[in-house]
Amino acid sequence: MGKIFAFSNQKGGVGKTTTAINLATYVAKLGRKTLLVDFDPQGNATSGFGIEKNQLEANCYDLLMSEATAEQVIMPTMIDNLSIIPSNIDLAAAEVDLVSVPFRESALKRALEPIVSNYDYIFIDCPPSLGLITLNALTVANAVIIPIQSEFFALEGLVQLMNTIKIVKQRLNPQLYINGVILTMYDKRTTMSKQVTSDIYKYFGDKVYPIPVQRNIKLVESPSFGVPVVLHAPHSNGALAYETLAKEFLTREENTNG
DSSP: OOEEEEEOOSSSSSSHHHHHHHHHHHHHHTTOOEEEEEOSTTOHHHHTTTOOGGGOSSOHHHHHTTSSOHHHHOEEOSSTTEEEEOOOGGGGGHHHHTTTSTTGGGHHHHHHGGGGGGOSEEEEEOOSSOSHHHHHHHHHOSEEEEEEESSTTTTTTHHHHHHHHHHHHHHTOTTOEEEEEEEESBOTTOHHHHHHHHHHHHHHGGGBOSOOOBOOHHHHHGGGGTSOHHHHOTTSHHHHHHHHHHHHHHHHHHHSOO
16 A cells, blocks of 8 residues: 655745655656645646646546546656656646535545556655645545745744644544655755754754765756656755665665654
């Protein structure tokens, strides 16, 4: 049975989608059958793999609203072992359309249930909010991965995220746990990055991945080429960081089981 991970942080611009794309890519390259669910109406993970998000025959909204099956919306990517459920702005309507659906917090869980066993890992790229879409992701996930940028205000809003995770554990998903925290946009030259990193370690302890992702222009460029960084600049600092993170992720999940 595959394990499901939600990439969540309601603060935008923290490298969440970049992390979801590239961690999924390297986990797949390390031989694990992987599915990336683009669960953000912006559809950036979809376009990050060169998929034209405005020309989809079916997308994540159709899956969530039971208008299509998972098999009908899953698409291959250019990376062996990695498939994607694409998304676009249609998904934004789900916040409203799900309200009248019975057990609305579990719509994604019901939709993914038939295909979970087909994968080793399923990664869900959540929107930068704590609305009903993110709630669906946290309800189906085994664990949460929290990307945090190494900048001022990094911890702002995290209390709300942690409270949401606590409520989901109590009411909807008792097995949910935090797999880890990934530091993004790290700049070792600045005092600010060092101070914020220190604060994050105080807050999360050994949940913090020991490999920060440094600011890297190649990571920023690769989505515009419609490919993950391994195909754009495989020897860049960003690529090497995510490759190392993927190995650490597998160590945590397969050697320690969370």
